[in-house]
Each structure stands twice: as structure tokens, then as C-alpha cells.
Amino acid sequence: MQAYELTIAAAADSLQRGELSALELTRSVLERIEAVDARVGAYLTMDREGALAQARQADDQRAAGEATALTGIPLSIKDVICTRGLRTTCGSRLLDNFIPPYDAAVMERLRQAGAVILGKTNMDEFAMGSSTENSGFHATRNPWDLECIPGGSSGGSAAAVAADMCLGSLGSDTGGSIRQPASHCGIVGLKPTYGRVSRYGLVAFASSLDQIGPLGKTVRDCALLLNAISGHDGRDSTSAVQPVPDFTDLNSDGLKGMRVGLPVEYHAAEGLHPDVRQAVAAAVKTVEGLGAETVEISLPHTEYGVAAYYIIAPSEASSNLARYDGVRFGVRSRDHAGMIDMFRRTRSAGFGAEVQRRIILGTYALSAGYYDAYYGKASQVRTRIVEDFARAFERCDVILSPVAPSPAFAIGEKTDDPLTMYLSDVFTLCANLAGIPGISVPCGFSSAGRPIGLQIMGRHFDESRLLQTAYQFEQATDFHTRKPGL
């Protein structure tokens, strides 16, 4: 086994026993990136020298007896999270030259823990997309099938983890952007509860929905990363003051006593791919075999989630993206006739088609005369979706569902049809509207050999139970042990 193939937990053990140094591990992962990323395209910016320096520092930290579980662990970071001194583009040409003068809160925590930051991963521009095809730079390919999308918007992170080009990654999830690519790439991805992880230094897309979370090769690795990044931060006004348990406190005692809800609107959804239906049904059997009690539940407003989300998220985005005017940062259009014209030319040249579409949609939904009919109405329907989950969690402890309606689709298949692309988010975005946590864990493969993920959703701040359920499922199956043949 090569060092780059290790999980975080296994690498941490080897480092601790002195069988491997952080420098050797980092070199191994850098060589792996060199060997395969030309085909996958997971990274936008590499920091080889920085990573090697951090690895040496990590070895010193360990020698001084100050190592944590992440000391010397090579990670990648979605390019929407600010990294001091390391280019952060959000997948946008407009931010092609942006070098953050400060670290995001999660970066401070990772650096404090001694993690090694390899580079920044590709994404749909400003996290708007479900395929990573909306990157202003290049598309990322699915390591399991290079003709397919890796999912999005954290597609670079998911592909990098799946192809062993990092041991773990941080992404962001506004409507499924961690869980869906994790599902398509056959890895584990967790969207924590809204407020669990500080968003200070996360470039804002839709502020009432955005959340940072981990992507990893295993459930335990995600728990290790979540341990490192969770907790209150006074610089994010939406950061929750909540105790942070040890998320790695996982056991194999079975799921006896766990009540698992199966929402009929998800499991019997029209358009659910037969391979996904079959894999999820088998997963339900596995969970029952572990002792859990399954109950059929209803989330009656599920079908309205896509419409509510695609009003609320673009509305918030149209406001958040007003800051890109070419004054304080970004690529300014040189040819202009005055300031307002400079704003227009900068934004029109810098933003890609999908970002412009969402800004226009959001601006329209918030504009005089339409506000009540669109943004107001969507915010009221959101209340109904929140109530659906509250009622469901009276009858069950976690909810099991598919992550995406189909396995990864072909590159270019849906790019001309934005609404069809939006509809593929139907199973993930309701968790964002309700602020609840959700995890994707590998549960099978399609007949064409593409990974399929199982989603587990839970109550606010109940990530421990999600991780516990996902861990037991993972231990009872072997899907997470398979690797793409790159």
C-alpha cells in the first residue's frame, strides 16, 4: 500500500508510531497528484513548497510532543475558503488574481492542528452548480469514469479524495454541494448543522444556507475533521454557541433502538434511477439488519423544495455578489467609460453564464413588485419544509434517503438546461432550507460502475448520531474500500 492511499486515521497512527514522517507522506501525495491530476483536474492551485514546509513543521511539532490527530495530514481545501497568501478564486475568472490577506476560521484551526495544506480544489463558480462544469477554469472529471462529472459544487474536493490526491478535504454545502459530489465519487461527505462551523472567511453564496464541512475516505476521517473545525467563533454572527462532542466517539454496537425514518417522497420519487433505488433499498435492509427500526414517514412539502430554494439562494447570492465591482479586489475591466460602466464591464466579463443567470433571477425575485410573490412566498414555504422535518423527527431519530436521483451523469449532458440541473438537487437542498445536518456514505455502484451514496439526515446539532449511523453502515459494507482504477 502506498502512503497516499491511507485514511487520515491510519496515517495518524503510522505517524505516531514513527513508521512514516509527515514529509514522506506529503511527498507521496504530491507525487500522486503529479501522476493523475492531469486526467482528473481536481486542483486549481497547488502549493507544493508550502506543503513541504508545513510537513517539516509538522514533523517538528510531533517531535516536540505536540501532535494532534491532524498533525502532518495532507489536506485539500475547496477554493471558496480563504487561505492566507494562497490564491483563492472561487472558481471565478473575476477572482483569478485574488490572494486573501487572512485565513478563514477553519484554516486557522487546521493550521493550529498541524495539518498540511496541499492546494485549492476546483468548484462550480461561486459554488453555483451541481457538476463542477461551471468552473471558470476547467471541468473536473469523475475518477471512476473520466467522461462523467464528479458532482458539484465541491467536485474538485470529492475527486481529489476519491483519487487519493489528498487524505481529506473541506468543502461547502449550500444545497448539497458536499453530499452530492461525495455520493458521485464514492466517498463520505458531511454537511454539518447550520451554525456548527464558523463561516468566517468562507466566501458567501447564500448566507442563510451555506455551511462548511468535511469530505473524507471514511466516516471516521470526517469525524476527525469535524472535531477540528467545529465550535463557536465570535467573528461569524451565525456561529452557534453549542457544546462540541467528540465526534470520533464511534462504536460498533449495532443500531438497536435507533428509529430510522424513510420519507415516501424520496424513496418513491418519480425519476429515481433504478440502480439508485435498488442500492438505497439494500441499504435500508442493512440498517434493519443492524437492529434499527424503520418507519415510513412523510415530508409532504419536499416537491416544493427546489422552487423555494432556487428563489431564496439566488436572491441571497444577488446581494452577496454585489461586492464584486472591481474596486477592492478582482480583475477590473480596463476598457470603460466611467465608474458605473467599469462595474458593468468587470462583472459581465468576470462572471460566467450560470452566475449571471442566478444574479438576474435573484435580483428579479427581490425587485419591487415581485418581492412578495417570489422571495416572500418562498420564505413562507421554507417554514412548511422546516415543520415537515420537525414533525418527522418526532417519529424517528434519523432519516435515510438517496443523495442524488441518478449516478454521475456525462459531462455536457445537462449544461444547456439549467432547470433540469436544478431538479437534480431535490434530495439534498431541503436539509439546507431546514438547517439540519446530512451525510453521504457510499452504498453501492450502478451497473455502469459509478458510485451511489446513501444520505442520512438528523436533528439540529445531532451530527454524532449521523456519524454513528453512517459508521455502522460503513463497517457492515465494503463499498468504501473500493478504489477507482485510474
Next chain:
Amino acid sequence: MKISKEEVRHVARLARLTLDEERLDAMADQIGTILEYMETLNRIDTTDVEPTRHAVSAVTTPVRADTPREHLSHDEALANAPEKDGESFLVPRVIG
């Protein structure tokens, strides 16, 4: 059609975006299709339903003491500016 080309032109202007004629047509088509889909929301009676802006009740707005803290230096804050004079961000002339 749910939204006219003229409306898209107006909204794009509000959002400080410029679309050429060809892209205006495509945008009006796509936004029109999306807005038609949004009509499904009208099937739900939301009379007297409170809107949700943030879904997590544990997220409150904590207060902190208003004391000076470390902040970016002038140079750091200006570092990414497309045009600057060492003191300020420079923008094109605003008043004739």
C-alpha cells in the same frame, strides 16, 4: 412568456450586468422557464405563515465587548486592489 426581454434588460441593469442581444434572448427564455416552474409554490396556501429567514433557533446574535482588536494593515487591505495609490483604492472619475 413569463418575463420579457425588456424586463431582463432592466433587471440586468439593476444588477450591473450587460448582456448582448443574443444573450438577452437566451436569458429571457431560461429565466422564463425557471419562473414558470416557481409557480408550483402557489399551490400551497401560506396565509398567515411566518417566513423563515434562518432555520436554526440556536443561532442567535451574541454580543461582544467593543474593544480594539488586531486588524489588517493598510497595505494588506490594499494588496488586491486593481488600482491604488498607496493610500486609497482608485476608481474612475465619478463626477465630470
